[in-house]
Amino acid sequence: MGMLHGKTKKQQDNSIQYIQNRTNWCWAVACRMVGEQFKRNHPEFDIFISPCRGGNEETDVEVGYKKGIRSNDRNGLRMDVVEWDGESFLVDSWQRAIVMKANTECPGFDGNYSGDDVAKERGLKYVVTGQCDSHLIQIANLGFYDSEESLLAHHQERLLAVFQKGDYMIGNAILYPRGICHSFVLLNWTVDNKVLIYDPWNGSYTFRLAEDVFYSGIPTALGNGIIKWVQYIV
Numbered sequence: 655m656g657m658l659h660g661k662t663k664k665q666q667d668n669s670i671q672y673i674q675n676r677t678n679w680c681w682a683v684a685c686r687m688v689g690e691q692f693k694r695n696h697p698e699f700d701i702f703i704s705p706c707r708g709g710n711e712e713t714d715v716e717v718g719y720k721k722g723i724r725s726n727d728r729n730g731l732r733m734d735v736v737e738w739d740g741e742s743f744l745v746d747s748w749q750r751a752i753v754m755k756a757n758t759e760c761p762g763f764d765g766n767y768s769g770d771d772v773a774k775e776r777g778l779k780y781v782v783t784g785q786c787d788s789h790l791i792q793i794a795n796l797g798f799y800d801s802e803e804s805l806l807a808h809h810q811e812r813l814l815a816v817f818q819k820g821d822y823m824i825g826n827a828i829l830y831p832r833g834i835c836h837s838f839v840l841l842n843w844t845v846d847n848k849v850l851i852y853d854p855w856n857g858s859y860t861f862r863l864a865e866d867v868f869y870s871g872i873p874t875a876l877g878n879g880i881i882k883w884v885q886y887i888v
Contacts, residue, residue, distance in 0.1 A: 670722055670737060674854045675745040676730035681769030682749040682777060683854035684824040684837040685756070689781025691822040691841075692791075692887045699782050699791075723747045730766025752777045756786050771795060774824060774837070774885055782887065797883030799828060799835065804869040805881065816886050817843045823886035825851065825867075829877035836876055840867075840884065 672687060674680045693699045722737060722744030737744040750764045756776035757767040769777065775793040776786035783790050796812060797805045805813065816823055817840075825838040839852040841859075848861040855875055862872045871878040 670735065670744070670746045671748070672852075672854065673732075673735050673857045675732055675736050675749055676766040677732065678730055678766045678768040679749050679753060680837040680854040681774050681824070682752040682756075684839050685752050685769075685774060685777030685781055686748050687839045687852065688822045688824055688886065689778050691820075692778075692782055695820050723750055725750070725764070727765060748781075752780060755780050768835075769837070771826075771883075771885065778824075778885070778887055792888040793885055794888050795883065795885050797881075799826065799882050801882055805884065806864065806868045810864075813884070814843055817841075821886060823884045825881040826883045826885070827879035827881050829874065829879045830871065832877055834877070836874075836879060838879070838881065840881070 672683055674683050723746075724739070724742035725731070725745045726742055728743075731743060731745075733743070753767055753769075754762060754764040756769070756773050757763075758770055758773045758776075759767045767773075775795075778793055779788045779791060780786045782788075796809045813823075823840045825840040827836050827838060828834070829836050837854065839854070840849055841852060842850040843864065844850070844861070847864045849864050849867045851860055851862060851867065851872070852858070853860075853874055858875075860872075866872050868881050871880045873879075
């Protein structure tokens with residue numbers, strides 16, 4: 655077999671769940687991780703999206719939790735990350751469901767769509783409540799992608815308050831020198847001013863000084879990233 659098909663069944667692990675399966679799906683992973691953490695801290699939102707009884711795999715999230723959902727769309731597919739069952743690629747069903755339900759470019763489809771801020775708000779609500787337009791939770795947005803000021807200048811106390819509750823947040827970065835956007839997950843802020851960051855691109859966890867995260871930048875596989883704006887569940 656000459657071409658790379660992705661991971662085989664014998665190589666399965668849990669990485670498919672929290673590593674972006676397509677090049678633009680960092681936001682979907684971030685929504686999933688932040689939403690799941692919120693549900694762990696708020697049991698009243700401990701809902702689970704059940705499979706469609708009609709057998710439609712488009713919504714078969716429960717089954718896909720374990721084995722993935724088949725996809726033959728290779729647009730942006732990361733074949734070094736996803737699995738191959740001998741016939742089709744298997745993508746993480748939660749990532750796929752979030753993109754299908756929440757993306758604002760082409761709602762209802764699960765292509766290699768990036769997520770703007772509205773899509774991420776919708777994605778967080780979908781993971782927590784099962785409804786993209788739910789009013790049961792609110793999403794806070796701090797900072798701007800083109801701001802010349804660091805988030806630390808005005809919002810440090812509000813950022814710390816999120817971590818003190820045990821919640822996560824989506825950290826949206828500009829990656830230099832290319833100037834592209836990428837979503838990380840910010841998981842904690844330690845007493846020695848280090849932030850724990852998860853990168854959906856490669857599944858890496860790293861502690862970085864807050865000044866680097868929000869001001870000077872942190873080295874990543876995709877470039878030097880500065881977190882310019884964040885989103886979290888209130």
